[in-house]
Amino acid sequence: MEYIIGVDMGTSSAKVIAVRQDGKVMANSQQEYSISQPEPGHSEQDPEVILMAVKSGIRSVATIMKDPPAAVSFSTAMHSILAMDQEGKALTPLIIWADNRSQPVVDRLRNSPLSASLHQQSGTPVHAMSPLCKIIWWKEQSPEIYNNTACFIGIKEYVFYHFFGRYITDHSTASATGLFNIHDLTWNGPSLEAAGITAAQLPELVSSNSIIEGLLESVAQELGIPATTKFVAGASDGCLAQLGSRALEKGHATLTIGTSGAVRMTIDQPLTDPQGRLFTYVLTPGYFVTGGAINNGGVVLQWYLDSFLQSATEKPLNVDAGLQQALSTAPGAEGLLCLPYLNGERAPVWDGHAKGAFIGVQPQHTTWHFMRALLEGMAFGLFSITEALEETAGKVDKIFVSGGFTNSAEWVQLMADVFQRPMYLRNESDASAMGAVLLGFQTLQLETAFTIGREKVFTPQTEHAEVYKRAYTVHRKLYSALKDVFPLF
Numbered sequence: 266m267e268y269i270i271g272v273d274m275g276t277s278s279a280k281v282i283a284v285r286q287d288g289k290v291m292a293n294s295q296q297e298y299s300i301s302q303p304e305p306g307h308s309e310q311d312p313e314v315i316l317m318a319v320k321s322g323i324r325s326v327a328t329i330m331k332d333p334p335a336a337v338s339f340s341t342a343m344h345s346i347l348a349m350d351q352e353g354k355a356l357t358p359l360i361i362w363a364d365n366r367s368q369p370v371v372d373r374l375r376n377s378p379l380s381a382s383l384h385q386q387s388g389t390p391v392h393a394m395s396p397l398c399k400i401i402w403w404k405e406q407s408p409e410i411y412n413n414t415a416c417f418i419g420i421k422e423y424v425f426y427h428f429f430g431r432y433i434t435d436h437s438t439a440s441a442t443g444l445f446n447i448h449d450l451t452w453n454g455p456s457l458e459a460a461g462i463t464a465a466q467l468p469e470l471v472s473s474n475s476i477i478e479g480l481l482e483s484v485a486q487e488l489g490i491p492a493t494t495k496f497v498a499g500a501s502d503g504c505l506a507q508l509g510s511r512a513l514e515k516g517h518a519t520l521t522i523g524t525s526g527a528v529r530m531t532i533d534q535p536l537t538d539p540q541g542r543l544f545t546y547v548l549t550p551g552y553f554v555t556g557g558a559i560n561n562g563g564v565v566l567q568w569y570l571d572s573f574l575q576s577a578t579e580k581p582l583n584v585d586a587g588l589q590q591a592l593s594t595a596p597g598a599e600g601l602l603c604l605p606y607l608n609g610e611r612a613p614v615w616d617g618h619a620k621g622a623f624i625g626v627q628p629q630h631t632t633w634h635f636m637r638a639l640l641e642g643m644a645f646g647l648f649s650i651t652e653a654l655e656e657t658a659g660k661v662d663k664i665f666v667s668g669g670f671t672n673s674a675e676w677v678q679l680m681a682d683v684f685q686r687p688m689y690l691r692n693e694s695d696a697s698a699m700g701a702v703l704l705g706f707q708t709l710q711l712e713t714a715f716t717i718g719r720e721k722v723f724t725p726q727t728e729h730a731e732v733y734k735r736a737y738t739v740h741r742k743l744y745s746a747l748k749d750v751f752p753l754f
C-alpha cells in the first residue's frame with residue numbers, strides 16, 4: 266500500500282505525517298520553532314531554522330516508514346515574505362503574517378480607491394499581513410533591500426528553492442500575497458505596479474495539484490528519500506484545513522484556532538466580499554476558500570499564561586488545567602469583556618492599530634475571569650466573521666473545528682455556547698497536514714479508502730444563550746467606541 270508524507274509548515278511548528286491509502290496515520294513528527302519580535306509590531310522567523318525543522322521532520326517520518334513515499338505534499342502558513350538576492354542569499358529574515366510594520370502603507374492604501382479594487386482582484390484584504398504591503402514598505406523604508414532583491418518569496422518557496430534550486434509557488438499560497446489575481450490565476454498587474462516590481466521578481470506559478478520533480482541529490486540524502494520522489498506543490502494551511510476537514514460542501518465551514526484563528530467556507534467561484542471584510546483564496550482548480558482570520562488566537566492565550574499565570578503559580582502552568590479553571594467561572598465572565606487585539610486585528614475589523622483591552626473590571630474579577638473574558642472575546646470575533654460569511658457566501662449549515670484549541674473540550678464547548686450552534690470535531694491530528702496528504706493522493710490519482718473517524722458533536726447549552734447575546738452586543742460596541750483611540754497609543 267502506498268503512503269504520502271504531508272508537511273504543514275505552521276507558524277509555531279512543522280508537522281509532518283505519513284498517511285497510507287487506507288487513511289491510517291503511520292508516523293508523525295512535530296518540530297517547534299519560535300517567532301521573534303525584535304521591535305513592537307515586528308514578527309520575524311529564521312527561514313533556515315524552519316528549513317531544518319522541515320528536513321528533520323521528513324527524515325524522521327521516512328526513517329520510520331522505511332519504504333519510500335509515493336509523494337511529499339505541502340501546506341504552509343500564508344503571507345510570509347523574505348527578499349532573496351542574485352546569489353540566492355536571504356537579505357532579510359522571514360517576515361510573517363503577524364508583522365504590522367507596514368501599517369503606514371496600509372493606512373495610505375486603504376484611504377485610496379485602489380484598496381477596493383486590489384481586494385477584489387487579489388482576494389487579499391489590504392492589511393499589514395499582506396506581502397504586497399510589506400514590499401511597498403521595503404521600497405519606502407529600506408531601499409538597500411528593495412533594490413537588491415532578485416526575488417520576493419515566502420517560506421514555502423524558500424524550502425522549495427533549497428530542495429529544487431528553483432523559485433516555485435502554488436496558486437493557493439500566491440493568492441494570499443495580495444500580488445496574485447484570483448480570477449485569471451496570474452500575478453496581478455495593478456499590484457505589481459503598486460509595489461514597483463515585475464513578475465520576474467516573483468516565483469514561477471504552478472497549480473496546487475502540480476507535481477514537482479528534480480529533488481537535489483544532496484537534499485534527498487539528507488531527507489532519507491530517493492531523489493526521484495514526487496513532490497506535490499500543495500496549498501496554504503487555511504485552505505488545506507478545509508480539505509483536511511472534508512468541508513468542501515456548500516454550507517460547510519471550518520473554524521480553526523492555532524496560533525491565529527479563522528472561519529472559512531469553500532466556494533466554487535472567486536467571490537469577494539463587497540464590504541471588504543473577508544478574504545478569498547484559491548484552494549485547488551475550481552475551489553476557492555472565503556472567510557476571515559484573526560491575529561489573536563492561541564498566541565494571546567499563551568501570552569496570558571506566560572505573563573500572569575506562570576509567575577502566580579511559580580511553576581509552568583498546565584494549559585489544560587488553566588483552561589478548566591478559567592472556564593469554570595460563569596459564562597460572560599461576570600460582566601468582564603475583552604478585545605483581545607494584542608497584535609492588531611485582521612477580520613472582522615482589519616485594523617493594525619487595534620490594541621488589547623479589558624473593560625468592565627470590578628472587584629469580583631480574578632485572573633480566571635480575565636482568562637475567560639479573553640477566550641470569549643476571541644470567540645466573539647470568530648462569531649462576527651461567521652455573520653459576515655453568511656451575508657456574503659450563503660448560509661453556514663455545519664461548522665467543523667480544527668487546530669490546537671480542539672485539545673480542550675471545554676474550549677470547544679465555549680465556542681458552541683457563544684455561537685449557539687453545534688461544533689463538529691473530526692478525529693484529525695492536523696487538518697492542514699491531512700489536507701496536504703489528501704491533495705497528494707488526488708494529484709497522483711491513487712485510490713483512497715479514508716473513513717471519517719468518530720465525529721464528536723458539541724451541542725450548545727441554550728441556558729447560556731442570553732448572557733452571550735448581551736455580551737456580544739456590548740463587545741461590538743466596544744470596538745466602535747475605541748477605534749479612534751487605538752492609533753494614539
Ligand SMILES: O=C(O)[C@H](O)[C@@H](O)[C@H](O)[C@H](O)CO
Nearest residue numbers: 342343502503525526527558
Ligand atoms: O485561513 C487562515 O487560517 C488564515 O487566513 C491564515 O492567514 C492563517 O492565519 C495563516 O496562514 C497562519 O497560519
